[in-house]
Structures are given as structure tokens and as C-alpha cells.
Amino acid sequence: MKHSEFWRAVDTVFGAAYGRSLAQDLVLTSIGTTGVQALDNGVPPREVWNALCDETDRSDADRWVLRDDPRRRRRDTR
Template sequence: MRETELWRRLEQQLGSGYARVWAEQQVMAALGSRTVVEALAAGVPPKTVWRACWEALELPLKER
């Protein structure tokens, strides 16, 4: 997964106005107590970040 796909999926789930805000503020244990933005900057693969988001947002399996 590319980072652009991660952002597209987040915007699809949260809306284009809220996705970036959520990604900058929501700290997740699955990402080492980092936000999406921090995890990506630290080199965590987008697919790993998406799985943490999927879990945190409690999305259906089909969205994984």
C-alpha cells in the first residue's frame, strides 16, 4: 500500500475535512503510542498504519 492509498481510505472513512485532523491527533498503541502522521514520518509502512487505523476505527473486515 502506498501512502496516497492510506490517505484516500482515511478520507473515505472520516471525510476529507476530518481525516487529517484525526491523523494528527489520535495516538495509537499499535503505532508505538504515535499518531498516523508521526508513524509515517518515523518510517512505519502505510499498510501497518492502515491496519492500526482500521482497528482503532472498528471498521468492518471488508475495509481491511
């Protein structure tokens, strides 16, 4: 997951304003810092996303909202 994919997932699952607020203000227990601070400190976006989903009790559908299908990616590049 890239940083841009992380932010797109945040916006999609939580809504832009609320999601950005969560990422900035909610301390993620498993990481020990907020999502924004974790990203700034070099924590991989996928790890931050998983921690955010865990902390907010998101469903599996929400967790994998942007899962990329490699078969589709290959087909799109031809």
C-alpha cells in the same frame, strides 16, 4: 499500500476533514504515536492504516476499501 493510497483510504472511510484530524491527533495504541508521526518515522502505510482501523473499530469493508485486484490491474495495462 502507498502513502497516496493511505490518504485516499482515510478520505474515503472517514471523510477528508475528520480523517485528516484522526491521522494527526489520535494516538494509535499499537504503534504508540499518531498516524502522521508514524508515517513520518517510516512505519509502512499499511501498518498505520490497520492500526487506525483497529483503533476506530472499522468494519472489514472499510479496512479493505481500496484493496487492489491484481487481475484488474493486469487487464487495465494491456
